[in-house]
Amino acid sequence: MTATLHSLPKITDPRGNLSFFQDRVPIPFNIAKVQWIYDVPGGATSYDNDTLEAEEFIIALSGSFDVVTDDSITKETFHLNRSYNGLLIPQGVRRTIENVSTNSIAVIVTSSQTEGSNQEHDIENQKLDNVHGCSIIELSKHHSDSKGNYSVVNNNCEIPFGVDRIYYLYDVPAGESRGGHAHKSLTQMLFAVSGSFKVELDDGNVKRSVMLNRPNQGLLIKPGIWRTLDDFSSGSVCLVIASKEYDESDYIREYDDFIKYRQEKKFLDTV
Numbered sequence: 001m002t003a004t005l006h007s008l009p010k011i012t013d014p015r016g017n018l019s020f021f022q023d024r025v026p027i028p029f030n031i032a033k034v035q036w037i038y039d040v041p042g043g044a045t046s047y048d049n050d051t052l053e054a055e056e057f058i059i060a061l062s063g064s065f066d067v068v069t070d071d072s073i074t075k076e077t078f079h080l081n082r083s084y085n086g087l088l089i090p091q092g093v094r095r096t097i098e099n100v101s102t103n104s105i106a107v108i109v110t111s112s113q114t115e116g117s118n119q120e121h122d123i124e125n126q127k128l129d130n131v132h133g134c135s136i137i138e139l140s141k142h143h144s145d146s147k148g149n150y151s152v153v154n155n156n157c158e159i160p161f162g163v164d165r166i167y168y169l170y171d172v173p174a175g176e177s178r179g180g181h182a183h184k185s186l187t188q189m190l191f192a193v194s195g196s197f198k199v200e201l202d203d204g205n206v207k208r209s210v211m212l213n214r215p216n217q218g219l220l221i222k223p224g225i226w227r228t229l230d231d232f233s234s235g236s237v238c239l240v241i242a243s244k245e246y247d248e249s250d251y252i253r254e255y256d257d258f259i260k261y262r263q264e265k266k267f268l269d270t271v
């Protein structure tokens with residue numbers, strides 16, 4: 001089995017670009033672990049896969065790098081430099097990331113978790129939360145002088161839910177804003193893996209603003225919270241780890257409907 005390149009959807013509008021993938025679409029596995037590599041010194045060689053038992057999907061969210069694969073018969077080099085292309089590494093194939101450009105971000109999604117990472121969280125059946133229930137979670141920043149930094153999220157371990165979908169916002173023009181809606185049941189973590197942006201949270205009563213500007217600092221957004229993202233710095237990338245697959249019927253896109261939804265849901269929670 002050799003590695004293969006896959007194109008991801010690239011949804012372009014005046015607010016920038018959005019690409020996404022989810023469990024088994026178009027990757028052939030369920031997402032178990034997500035890691036991102038950043039602050040890698042230009043030209044460095046970085047990171048082999050830690051196990052040959054897992055499948056991987058690798059994306060250059062920013063900048064570029066080579067992925068050199070070796071299935072013990074053939075060695076191949078893939079140059080990744082587009083946010084909407086991903087490289088699928090099958091089980092049993094060794095890989096190394098090389099020739100990393102300055103300021104690049106590599107995202108590696110894996111089909112198995114880090115051993116021992118099985119802390120369970122229960123976010124189902126929660127009552128409607130307010131903006132103060134949306135916390136900032138600081139992930140460990142694993143560091144090596146020659147290889148840069150990386151952060152890791154395992155399903156239900158570092159974050160309080162299992163990952164079903166990943167999407168990211170990039171090439172957002174200065175002055176544009178994204179979001180401006182709420183979700184009925186989706187929980188998400190937002191990371192500024194490059195640059196910075198502001199997130200305004202609104203539970204219908206209280207508004208709260210959070211600035212994200214560190215690749216290892218994520219904002220947990222619970223269901224039923226209106227969110228708007230703006231003040232994107234140039235070259236910023238918002239990586240989102242989501243608890244469910246894409247479903248347009250989960251969105252509340254009109255603010256009046258959101259206020260009605262909050263009022264009705266609060267009533268139901270109290271009976």
Ligand code: T46
Nearest residue numbers: 011018020021165167169178179180188227229240246
């Ligand atoms: C959120 C903020 C932070 C898909 O087809 N699949 C996907 O996984 C996503 C996320 C979007 N789409 C489609 C739906 C729309 O036709 O892509 C188009 C743009 O989506 P939207 O206008 O919702 O993009 P944003 O940036 O306003 O909102 C997104 C997420 O949708 C939302 O969940 O919280 O980012």
